[in-house]
Amino acid sequence: MNDTIIAFEKVSKTYRADGGLRALDDVDLEVGRGTRVAVMGQSGSGKSTLLNIACGLDEPTSGRVIFENLELAAMNDDDRTRLRREKIGMIFQTFNLLATLSAVENVSLPLRLGGISSAAALERSSAMLRRVGLQGRGGHRPDEMSGGERQRVAIARALVFNPPLLLADEPTGNLDSRTGDEILSLLDELHLELGTTIVLVTHNDEAAQHCERQIRLRDGRIVEDFQFQR
Ligand SMILES: Nc1ncnc2c1ncn2[C@@H]1O[C@H](COP(=O)(O)OP(=O)(O)OP(=O)(O)O)[C@@H](O)[C@H]1O
Ligand SMILES: [Mg+2]
Incomplete structure (x- = not known):
């Protein structure tokens, strides 16, 4: 099976209009459906920029991003928002949970925003929390949980729609x-x-070993692309 879920075509990102730094520099990347890719590289090499552009939170300065044969830039805002909610799970390093909501409410949020009834959302969210080992913790707010528990809530929220693609920015x-x-x-x-499909940003070699493919960024360019034979 050689099906591409997401592709970068000559993607560059410049944050400063005055021709300053290129956070991404002419990146070509195809990620196969159902694969795991570790993205490594020093601080400032462009890893988070790559993820933000992959999910449409940020736009490339030039080049194209194609998700399941659709170009992100050609979609309208509503469609891109729905894509991010239902097809692309994001896990952020800092969890990004809503402090005033309980665990189960945090996990339910994408479902509720997607128009799913509160009873059905509750059921699915509770099942997802069980899946990540947090049964019985659904009523806790983030400040009543440990760091690892919060990260598991963030994972449950990212996966509650069962998205085909998960982007994780240093989840550990x-x-x-x-x-x-x-x-x-x-x-x-x-x-x-x-x-x-998992794209995992990590600084940690051991974490990268969980992925059959490892790419390394330096100054916004892919300088290594290594794939284990399976
Ligand atoms: N919103 C922004 N405005 C201006 N420059 C930015 C912005 N976001 C990132 N940059 C710059 O783009 C480059 C790449 O940043 P990025 O956040 O992608 O790095 P990173 O590889 O994720 O680093 P880290 O490992 O520290 O998280 C850096 O030089 C950074 O300073
Ligand atoms: Mg980063």
């Missing part, structure tokens, strides 16, 4: 190594069970 960066390992094992399980 803020966790101790044991909790980080648990999160990586959880992502492995979800990948095996649901076939989710």
Whole structure:
């Protein structure tokens, strides 16, 4: 099977109009459906920029991003928002949970915004929280949970629509190594069970070993692209 879920074609990103720095520089990248890709590289090399552009949160200065054969820039805002909610799960390093909502309400949010009834959303969110090992914690607010638990809520929220693509920006960066390992094992399980394509930004070689393909960015360019034979 050689199906591409997302492709970057000559994507560049310049944050300053005065021809300053290129956060991404002429990036070509095809990610195969159902694969896992680790994105490595030093701080400032363009990893988060790559993820933000992949999900349409940010736009390339030049080049194109194609998701499931549709160009992101050609979609209207509503369609892009729906894509981000239902087809592309995002996990941020800082969790980005809403502090005033309980765990189950945080996980339900994308479903509710997607027009799913509160009873159905509650049921699906509770099932997803069970899936990430947080049964019984649904009523807790983020400040009543540990860092690892919060990250698992963020994973549950990112995956509650069962999106084909998951983008994770250093999901273990803020966790101790044991909790980080648990999160990586959880992502492995979800990948095996649901076939989710995963793009994992990480500074950590061990985390990258969970992926069969590893790319390295330097100054916005892909300088290594390594694939294990399976
Ligand atoms: N909103 C912004 N405005 C201006 N410059 C930015 C902006 N976001 C990122 N940059 C610059 O673009 C470059 C790439 O940033 P990016 O956040 O993608 O790096 P990164 O590889 O994710 O780094 P880290 O490992 O520290 O998270 C950096 O030089 C950064 O300063
Ligand atoms: Mg970053």
